[in-house]
Amino acid sequence: MEIGRGLDAGMRAVLREYVRTLADDELVLGHRDSEWCAFAPLIEEDVAFASIAQDELAHAQLLFGLVEALGGKSPDVLAFGRGPEMMRNAVLVERPNGDWAYSVARHFVYDLADDLRTAQWLQSGEGAFRALAERIRREERYHLEHGRTWIQALASGGHEAAMRLQHALDRVAADSFDLFRPLAWEGALVRAGILPEEPSHLWGRFVTRIQEAVRPYGLTFTPSRSGPSGREGDHTPELRQLLDTMGEVWRSDPKAVW
Amino acid sequence: MDMDLKDFEARIARGELVEADDFMPDAYRRQCLRLIVTHANSELMGALPEREWIPRAPGLGRKLAILSKVQDEIGHAQMIYRVAEDLAAPFGITRQDMLDDLIEGRAKFHNVFSYPAPTWADVGIIAWLVDGAALETQGALLKTSYAPYARILRRICAEEAVHLKHGEDIVLTLAAGTPAQRAMLQDALARWWRPLLHFFGPPGEGTNSDAFRWRIRTASNEALRQGFLRKYVPKIQRLGLVIPDPELRLDEASGNWLYGDPDWDEFWRVIRGGGLQTVERLSLRRLSRAEHSWVVAAMRRDSAA
Numbered sequence: 001m002e003i004g005r006g007l008d009a010g011m012r013a014v015l016r017e018y019v020r021t022l023a024d025d026e027l028v029l030g031h032r033d034s035e036w037c038a039f040a041p042l043i044e045e046d047v048a049f050a051s052i053a054q055d056e057l058a059h060a061q062l063l064f065g066l067v068e069a070l071g072g073k074s075p076d077v078l079a080f081g082r083g084p085e086m087m088r089n090a091v092l093v094e095r096p097n098g099d100w101a102y103s104v105a106r107h108f109v110y111d112l113a114d115d116l117r118t119a120q121w122l123q124s125g126e127g128a129f130r131a132l133a134e135r136i137r138r139e140e141r142y143h144l145e146h147g148r149t150w151i152q153a154l155a156s157g158g159h160e161a162a163m164r165l166q167h168a169l170d171r172v173a174a175d176s177f178d179l180f181r182p183l184a185w186e187g188a189l190v191r192a193g194i195l196p197e198e199p200s201h202l203w204g205r206f207v208t209r210i211q212e213a214v215r216p217y218g219l220t221f222t223p224s225r226s227g228p229s230g231r232e233g234d235h236t237p238e239l240r241q242l243l244d245t246m247g248e249v250w251r252s253d254p255k256a257v258w
Numbered sequence: 259m260d261m262d263l264k265d266f267e268a269r270i271a272r273g274e275l276v277e278a279d280d281f282m283p284d285a286y287r288r289q290c291l292r293l294i295v296t297h298a299n300s301e302l303m304g305a306l307p308e309r310e311w312i313p314r315a316p317g318l319g320r321k322l323a324i325l326s327k328v329q330d331e332i333g334h335a336q337m338i339y340r341v342a343e344d345l346a347a348p349f350g351i352t353r354q355d356m357l358d359d360l361i362e363g364r365a366k367f368h369n370v371f372s373y374p375a376p377t378w379a380d381v382g383i384i385a386w387l388v389d390g391a392a393l394e395t396q397g398a399l400l401k402t403s404y405a406p407y408a409r410i411l412r413r414i415c416a417e418e419a420v421h422l423k424h425g426e427d428i429v430l431t432l433a434a435g436t437p438a439q440r441a442m443l444q445d446a447l448a449r450w451w452r453p454l455l456h457f458f459g460p461p462g463e464g465t466n467s468d469a470f471r472w473r474i475r476t477a478s479n480e481a482l483r484q485g486f487l488r489k490y491v492p493k494i495q496r497l498g499l500v501i502p503d504p505e506l507r508l509d510e511a512s513g514n515w516l517y518g519d520p521d522w523d524e525f526w527r528v529i530r531g532g533g534l535q536t537v538e539r540l541s542l543r544r545l546s547r548a549e550h551s552w553v554v555a556a557m558r559r560d561s562a563a
């Protein structure tokens with residue numbers, strides 16, 4: 001896919017940084033989702049989470065492809081060849097899956113964030129983003145629907161389920177600022193006409209949308225602005241474990257064809 | 259013989275198919291059920307050795323492919339359990355009962371899913387040869403007299419053919435790869451060869467049992483094994499891999515492959531739950547059930563509300 005035509009080297013580097021951030025989110029969450037396969041509460045959910053995981057990983061592959069087109073390394077090298085200090089994913093997506101309520105709540109919150117940021121792409125001056133938005137948003141609609149169904153089922157599923165869900169939302173809220181953390185290069189993307197506004201400006205709308213989505217069930221979402229900054233390379237030990245597992249075979253011989 | 263049974267057998271003899279709502283003798287229902295539940299269990303258990311490699315698949319393309327394959331296997335289990343549910347209803351058996359039987363180690367599943375898959379090459383061998391063996395069996399079952407099972411098998415066989423390509427691609431890539439990759443592949447083949455011969459069950463069973471007379475099954479264990487050997491032995495040999503059986507040779511007169519004694523005692527031990535990984539893999543499913551009892555309870559409350 002063609003991207004970054006007419007941009008100078010500095011602007012292409014900014015764009016690489018932005019796309020890599022999104023790709024890392026999708027890669028790490030897709031990996032976490034895939035861990036549910038054959039361990040979910042129902043056979044139907046083994047299938048559903050495997051499908052969602054494939055969507056996220058396929059998005060990561062597409063986005064890494066854009067990074068490559070902008071002069072970066074190949075998608076597999078980017079996905080399998082980096083240590084945690086090089087990763088730009090939000091800490092939220094690297095947290096271990098925890099219980100079903102945590103996985104459901106995290107995905108729902110992440111999908112709403114993804115919905116807001118891909119909506120920006122529809123107004124992008126970059127054709128590649130407009131094309132990607134079409135595809136990704138079509139799939140994300142299904143993810144959001146899946147999440148809503150489970151939020152409702154758990155919220156209406158008795159005391160234990162509702163308690164677990166609220167606890168999960170609290171944990172997710174504590175990590176969620178990372179998704180829209182203001183970053184140094186944001187302004188340049190707006191000035192170049194690539195994004196209609198800085199992604200960090202979406203934060204307020206993001207919080208409101210989640211609060212409106214969970215309020216009917218008597219649930220709350222109270223985010224904090226503290227929490228580690230995965231966007232700036234500050235990660236948990238669990239990300240290193242995840243990357244070591246993911247790269248176990250590939251890194252045994254990175255030059256080999258697998 | 260009572261009239262119902264006589265009519266039923268006449269229908270089968272005419273080549274007619276049996277639908278879920280048709281009359282069928284209890285013995286027919288039980289035999290179908292046993293076969294179909296074992297198949298469903300095998301699809302579910304078959305997802306587990308490969309599941310272990312989803313997090314470690316080398317490359318985004320491989321990761322997507324193996325995830326899609328495991329998803330298919332679990333989807334097959336889901337579809338086949340539905341067929342089994344209809345058959346089991348008159349006996350008062352539910353899908354949950356079947357899953358409980360499996361998890362508690364009371365139900366049968368295919369021997370091959372009791373073995374460890376210690377390297378990435380095992381993933382290739384499983385997807386190529388174990389799925390190849392499964393396709394051989396399932397292809398023969400397309401002619402089964404129980405129509406709902408035959409219909410589901412048509413879809414499953416189409417998907418299995420895709421899995422075979424995925425497995426073959428991994429195997430070909432390793433075979434054309436570095437010396438270490440080739441060695442890994444050869445080791446994996448050596449590990450899986452005997453379980454693959456076991457896959458079809460012991461030879462020498464008669465084809466005059468009820469299962470054959472009622473056309474629940476149409477091909478004997480040995481006929482299926484020979485079909486598999488005819489297809490795959492030449493392919494494996496063309497890759498320059500060594501099949502670990504010095505007695506393996508083609509008998510020109512019969513067109514059959516002759517093979518060394520694959521130790522049927524080992525087969526029976528595994529089938530009775532003594533496989534290396536049986537306990538570990540079943541305990542994964544047990545852990546999932548224990549950890550998620552609250553989710554199942556929540557869903558019941560939500561749907562009752």
